[in-house]
Amino acid sequence: MKNRLKVLRAERDWTQADLANALDVSRQTVNAIEKGKFDPSLPLAFKCARLFGMRIEEIFEDESA
Amino acid sequence: MKNRLKVLRAERDWTQADLANALDVSRQTVNAIEKGKFDPSLPLAFKCARLFGMRIEEIFEDESA
């Protein structure tokens, strides 16, 4: 699952640690999601959407069948 | 996390098994999600959205802090 977290972070000049803090998850979790190592849970995806004031589909791009 | 799966199913006259089949998950998974026992993964939420032609936020309602 692709996502725009890195770009959204850059636009705000946030570090991974900043984002992790805002989302209340670990820095490693943010890093792993940005690097595509795994997908966030649905609640975490909602948190991202709320944080950035966007829809989930505008942040995460589905690629599954 | 609340969701409208039961209603969306009813509108289409689908059983839980029908929906499970369309989503490629087990009937128990659909049942558990409808009953709020756990949240779907983000990929599964995307599948639901695609199946019903809606946005994730129109199907699932976030309740977290």
Next chain:
DNA sequence: ACTCAATGTAAAATACACTTGACTTAAAGT
């Protein structure tokens, strides 16, 4: 060259999403 902040990565542990198989309950039809 040295330092420091940010990022990448890995192992082990925990929590949760999801499966399979089986059983129960409720409703409806015959």
Next chain:
DNA sequence: ACTTTAAGTCAAGTGTATTTTACATTGAGT
């Protein structure tokens, strides 16, 4: 009453999301 279909539930297992701790790498500034 009997059968059938849908829905609810449970236990045990597998896979994955997330945490913690810890260490390596990269880049910028000095």
